Amino acid sequence: PFFTTKGVGQGTGLGLSQVFGFAKQSGGEIRVQSTVGQGTMFVLYLPRAEAAAHLPQAEPEPLVDGHGMCVLVVEDNAEVGTFATQTLAELGYVTVWATNAEEALSELAKDADRFDVVFTDVVMPGMNGIDLAHRIRRDHHDLPVLLASGYSHVLAQNGTYGFELLHKPYSVEQLSRLLRKVATWQRRKRIMGR
Incomplete structure (x- = not known):
């Protein structure tokens, strides 16, 4: 999931690793099937969740003033x-x-x-x-x-x-x-x- 064609210092190349991380953090999975000359297929599995309207709204974290730090x-x-x-x-x-x-x-x-x-x-x-x-x-x-x-x-x-x-x-x-x-x-x- 961490493959990138970009070298270090030539851009982030974080797309796949971010998707992988989000899937894992959510209790999901990602499957990759790749065949030379035919392409690649990504299947993202995520667990079922309640609709957002039913979830309590979390208070946003307050910004912390740097006070000149x-x-x-x-x-x-x-x-x-x-x-x-x-x-x-x-x-x-x-x-x-x-x-x-x-x-x-x-x-x-x-x-x-x-x-x-x-x-x-x-x-x-x-x-x-x-x-x-x-x-x-x-x-x-x-x-x-x-x-x-x-x-x-x-x-x-x-x-x-x-x-x-x-x-x-x-x-x-x-x-x-x-x-x-x-x-x-x-x-x-x-x-x-x-």
């Missing part, structure tokens, strides 16, 4: 990076955008103390987000890292190594809430002297 956003996809930085700025966060791990490490070398949290994609050309997170943990152990990925198979193979993970596609509310969570948790650790 500084976030280093590491994202190689221009559209996703623009969305993340603009959205966070509208919520009161200060953002710096790096398009790859090397740029992120350069920003951290200038002044790591200005950042409250690093928000990084996992799958990027060159150094990936997990390796970047390990490097940040080693060199700037008090700086929290939030990972983002739509490629669940990458993380299924290796895990998140204790880093918080935000699954793509994500909402503004989810991003804001998790940024506050990882930054607050790290602050508590510092206060407790761990």
